Amino acid sequence: MSIPENWKVGILFSTSGVTSIIEKSQLNGSLLAIDEINARGGVRGRKIQPISYNPGSVVSRYGEMAEKLIVDDKITVLFGCYMSSSRKEVLPVVERRNALFFYPTLYEGFEYSPNVIYGGATPNQNSVPLANYLMNTFGKRIFFVGSDYIYPHESNRVMRNVLRQGGGEILDERYLSFNTNSEGFAKIAREILEMKPDAIFSTVVGQMCIDFYSAYHEAGGDGDTCPIASLTANEAEIAAIGTEAAFGHITAAPYFRAINSPANRKFLKAYNQKFGTLRDVTSCCEAAYSQMHMFAAALEEVGEMDTEGLHDALLCSAFDAPQGQIKIDPDNNHTYLQSRIARVDESGEFVIKTKVRRAIKPDPYLVYPEIHDQSFRTQKVVQSKP
Ligand code: ACM
Numbered sequence: 001m002s003i004p005e006n007w008k009v010g011i012l013f014s015t016s017g018v019t020s021i022i023e024k025s026q027l028n029g030s031l032l033a034i035d036e037i038n039a040r041g042g043v044r045g046r047k048i049q050p051i052s053y054n055p056g057s058v059v060s061r062y063g064e065m066a067e068k069l070i071v072d073d074k075i076t077v078l079f080g081c082y083m084s085s086s087r088k089e090v091l092p093v094v095e096r097r098n099a100l101f102f103y104p105t106l107y108e109g110f111e112y113s114p115n116v117i118y119g120g121a122t123p124n125q126n127s128v129p130l131a132n133y134l135m136n137t138f139g140k141r142i143f144f145v146g147s148d149y150i151y152p153h154e155s156n157r158v159m160r161n162v163l164r165q166g167g168g169e170i171l172d173e174r175y176l177s178f179n180t181n182s183e184g185f186a187k188i189a190r191e192i193l194e195m196k197p198d199a200i201f202s203t204v205v206g207q208m209c210i211d212f213y214s215a216y217h218e219a220g221g222d223g224d225t226c227p228i229a230s231l232t233a234n235e236a237e238i239a240a241i242g243t244e245a246a247f248g249h250i251t252a253a254p255y256f257r258a259i260n261s262p263a264n265r266k267f268l269k270a271y272n273q274k275f276g277t278l279r280d281v282t283s284c285c286e287a288a289y290s291q292m293h294m295f296a297a298a299l300e301e302v303g304e305m306d307t308e309g310l311h312d313a314l315l316c317s318a319f320d321a322p323q324g325q326i327k328i329d330p331d332n333n334h335t336y337l338q339s340r341i342a343r344v345d346e347s348g349e350f351v352i353k354t355k356v357r358r359a360i361k362p363d364p365y366l367v368y369p370e371i372h373d374q375s376f377r378t379q380k381v382v383q384s385k386p
């Protein structure tokens with residue numbers, strides 16, 4: 001009897017370079033889901049086989065490697081990318097070649113492609129609740145700082161609009177290049193402290209996030225009284241920043257490792273068994289894990305790697321993710337997600353402070369940008385350890 005051929009999927013996460021800390025966690029999430037799918041017999045009796053390349057956090061390489069996966073390796077389903085600039089490289093490739101691309105990362109919105117399934121939060125799912133929380137808890141004078149590329153520029157444009165609706169004031173808006181040195185981080189930290197904001201909204205990513213938070217602490221910044229708030233700072237980066245420098249800072253995301261639910265405990269147990277640590281379980285890792293499972297369910301239904309067939313099967317499909325139930329919105333290929341806000345405590349762990357009551361419909365074009373929309377009503381969370 002011949003062994004059935006594997007289902008090959010392409011994976012593009014960087015294991016080196018500026019965003020490797022988070023992309024490794026996304027790779028791990030994908031690989032864990034593949035293990036689980038294969039352990040229960042694969043899809044229609046065939047295993048899923050990842051073909052993985054390392055773009056080294058070099059933006060142009062994501063497009064080149066996507067082309068290689070599709071043309072040379074003959075793979076039509078791809079997973080990958082963290083930075084929006086890398087997604088923008090892959091986008092024309094998957095559209096031209098009619099491949100299906102899963103993107104498990106929060107981003108700035110204002111995009112739709114029939115070839116992309118978006119698994120991370122859009123601004124209405126993270127920025128809007130975060131703006132409310134910051135203004136209600138700390139005050140209305142906010143300083144923006146970001147890495148110099150599309151996600152920070154666009155996210156700040158959206159955040160500026162949302163904050164202004166609630167009477168917020170943006171004190172300044174600064175961007176740091178990817179080759180900023182330690183003096184550059186120290187200088188911006190001093191400038192921020194001189195302006196005495198109520199809070200800082202940071203879209204500084206990857207290794208730069210670690211450098212910036214550390215510089216802020218060294219310059220005398222105090223997360224307790226003037227926190228840095230982010231959509232990306234995650235468990236792996238917070239661990240690298242260190243407990244003292246990370247204390248008090250805030251992140252808005254659909255998932256935190258600290259969620260105390262049966263689905264999350266099961267996920268963490270499986271992750272720990274495979275990788276021997278929970279240090280790098282992040283919201284983007286969880287999104288990558290969930291997207292792989294949703295793909296496998298769609299493939300089970302369709303039975304072939306047909307882009308249109310898989311796309312149709314994915315629309316409206318739901319998954320009991322570690323964050324809670326999620327589903328793909330047939331209106332826009334994005335995902336209904338939970339929305340939480342967490343703060344780093346004295347032991348360096350995120351403690352969830354608020355949670356929006358139900359999964360929020362993705363609104364990538366911010367058609368309904370109302371800051372006081374009822375769907376953003378939050379509930380306070382009294383948290384116990386998972
Ligand atoms: C991002 O660049 N979408 C984090």
